[in-house]
Amino acid sequence: MGLSHVPSVGPVVDRGRQAEPAWKPLFDAYVPVREWLQKLKPDVAIVVYNDHGADFTFDKYPTFALGAADRYGIADEGFGTRALPEVPGDAEFSIHLCESLIAQEFDLTVCQEMGVEHGFLVPMNLCFPHGPSGWPVRCVPLQVNVVQHPLPTARRCYRLGQALRRAVESHAGDLKVAILGTGGMSHQLQGKRFGYMNEAFDQWFLDRLEQDPEALVEITHHRIMEEAGAEAVELIMWLTMRGALPLSAKRVHRHYYAPMTTGMGLITFEG
């Protein structure tokens, strides 16, 4: 799945405002996605996301950081800690991913303690809502530097996805694995261009992601930032998701909604 992780979705969920006219189009788009996920019943979700200064700060800033814990706490990113249950991890599976990825020359930072915030939690709210007994899926957080340049290239993110697929396939267990690439789409949150969006770019990106991801990986950070806003560069995380899927993966859902300052995209694949 590829989807945006707009922070304002969190309080809307927490206050039960999903049916308000301004928000309904977004939440309605996820109804069939959740039905689809309930049928597929993944055991583990790998969530490719970025932290926003809640758990990772610039004293040490990894390019790729993978969680290897049995639980992940809810982090306070400055607005207070949301009343959400801890996120269950799968440390054994994470360790296997680390072993495989590092053997494939992806030299990750491995985190045995990680707090997650909106970059991770908003996609979870939308796709895997929690109930009284917690979240319905175990998770592996994969944090990517999309904030402090130099960033990993789009191609590098895609190749990480390909390596993740090989890692998952080499796991001895019989796990069903979902992967979520989060962030974007077009948005810029500073300067005179604050609030800039570009639906034409976003639709083009979704088309290419579907039909020709191997050409899309040639895209530069500069082009994404120029055409879709500086903060849209988060979209490189969607390429990790796409790299983990076969080229022939079938697109299942697609949606786009841009009410305020961010093009909120959604795309799902099976394969």
Added chain:
Amino acid sequence: MGISIKEIPETTIFDLRLSRRGWRLNKMCAALCAPAEREAFKRDEEAFMTRFSLSEQEKTLIRNRDFQGLIEAGTNIYFLLKIGAATGTSLYRMGAQMRGESYEQFLATRNIKGAV
């Protein structure tokens, strides 16, 4: 071989050079992730800024709630939002100021302004 990103008009690109410039500011903002630190900031902003060794120029930007100035001084936008939370200034209000507009003028430019 260093490759820096080409400039983009009306856009600040947060790279390592800018991150070094904003080091103290981002350190201070990161502290605001703890509720007790948010209270300390609200109680005595001046003492809080001094504790994080902000320069006089940096302090002035915060006193004036000059959000674009803070971005240009190296505050990362996601860290700046923590000052927004501590001072009751939403992202959209910060954005309106950066665009040189009132909040109402900014809202009028949006597709669905109820989605706040």
